[in-house]
Amino acid sequence: MSKLRQLSDVDLRLLRVFVVIVDQGSFAGAQGQLNISQSVLSENLKSLEIRLGIRLCERGPGGFRVLPEGQQVYKSAKRLFAAVEEFKTDLSDVGEGLAGDLSLAIEDDVMTNPDCRIPLAIGTFLRDHGRRVRLKIEVMAGFQVLSRVADGSAHVGVTVAVDRTKTRGLDSYALFMETLRLCCGRGHELFSVPTPKIEAEQLLQFQYSSRGHLEPDNFLGALATGYEGDIGLGAQAQLALVLSGRNIGYIPEHVAAPYVTSGEMRYIGQEEQARRTNGVVAVTRTKNQDVKMIDLFVRQLAKSHGIAAKGSPKKTAN
Known part of the structure; x- marks a missing residue:
């Protein structure tokens, strides 16, 4: 005791x-x-x-x-x-203006997406409301973002939208899209095979790097049959596994592009398998949706990304 x-x-x-x-x-x-x-x-x-x-x-x-x-x-x-x-969050709404800490958890390599406008949102929010607001920002894997928001240690998360973002007690709001490309590294058997000769069934024969429990449903069908392969928790982890030459895997296009240009990696598969698109969303706890500081920041995130400039941000279906 x-x-x-x-x-x-x-x-x-x-x-x-x-x-x-x-x-x-x-x-x-x-x-x-x-x-x-x-x-x-x-x-x-x-x-x-x-x-x-x-x-x-x-x-x-x-x-x-x-x-x-x-x-x-x-x-x-x-x-x-x-x-x-x-x-502390409840107190931020007391009195005139906003005051207190606002913590933001961001999935790795979301910030490097050309369509990301998070810095613009932060700058505008701080200029308009942030004289007495202190921001804390951390970058981490997507599953960690959801965990931080769910347990209250982060007020707002920004992550790729997969089934786990549709969790009871969490609300998500659309921001922008992320394009992923199926890739292999220079040392892989498929690296020198012309794209027209790579069939979907052939792809399933190779070691595939998944994103673990955050793997979206629209990825390679082999996962539905209990396939177990290497796991890359985050865009950079996936990149390392694919560049190793052992795995094929989906890499965010903006992350893959420099390595494709340098010849260290290539896109593989025909269009049906080669490209996937997922939404990037802001995530908050449902119980915090009426907290003024959080609500204003999420609204600014949406507005900076050209979404729901008027009214509430568009909540994704749960």
């Missing part, structure tokens, strides 16, 4: 350190995130364990592993900090 009876500011700080360590999966990852030395991180964790009266994790030459008690503390701490963020 925990010895903790009251929460002090020090306890909250130690809990935040512990949450970051678990989120990053290691002391090294947390060190970069918090800008704290590994020895200080270790001392903070030891202090928290003493305060709680329980051991939270194992660390040492064998690696880092969160114990069952640590998992419970981690989940409780995440709920606590989500409640704190929600309280």
Whole structure:
């Protein structure tokens, strides 16, 4: 049983350190995130364990592993900090103007899409409403974006629209489209095969890199039969797997283009298989849809992308 009876500011700080360590999966990852030395991180964790009266994790030459008690503390701490963020978000609407933190989670390589207007939206929002608003922006894999928005640690997410974005408790709003091309690297068997000679059935014979549980339904049909291959969680991870020559896979066109130009990669397949289009959406928690700061920012995102310039942003079907 925990010895903790009251929460002090020090306890909250130690809990935040512990949450970051678990989120990053290691002391090294947390060190970069918090800008704290590994020895200080270790001392903070030891202090928290003493305060709680329980051991939270194992660390040492064998690696880092969160114990069952640590998992419970981690989940409780995440709920606590989500409640704190929600309280701060509620306060942002109190008084004149907007004030407080606004956290934005963006899927990797969405920012590099030529059709992305997120910087324009941020600049306009801060100019019009942001004198007392502080933005926090992180770039991550798509499934992490959804997780951050769902647990309240991010107010707005921007990610590729797949089935997971249609999750209970989340609303999504269309922004722009992303085109993906089926590719292979220079070392792949298909690299020198002329496109007209590559049949759909032939494509299914090769190692295919999926996006894991975020794989859209309109990708290669082999996945529906329980196919297991390499997984690239994010555009850059997919790119690495395809460039390796082992996999074929769908890469965002704007990410693939420089490598196609340099001859390190090529587009493969006939039009029916070679090109896919997915929407990029803004995602918020349903319970936050009436929070003024979040609503105004999502509206500005939509307007900057030429969508729903008047009225509410267009919500995608759930």
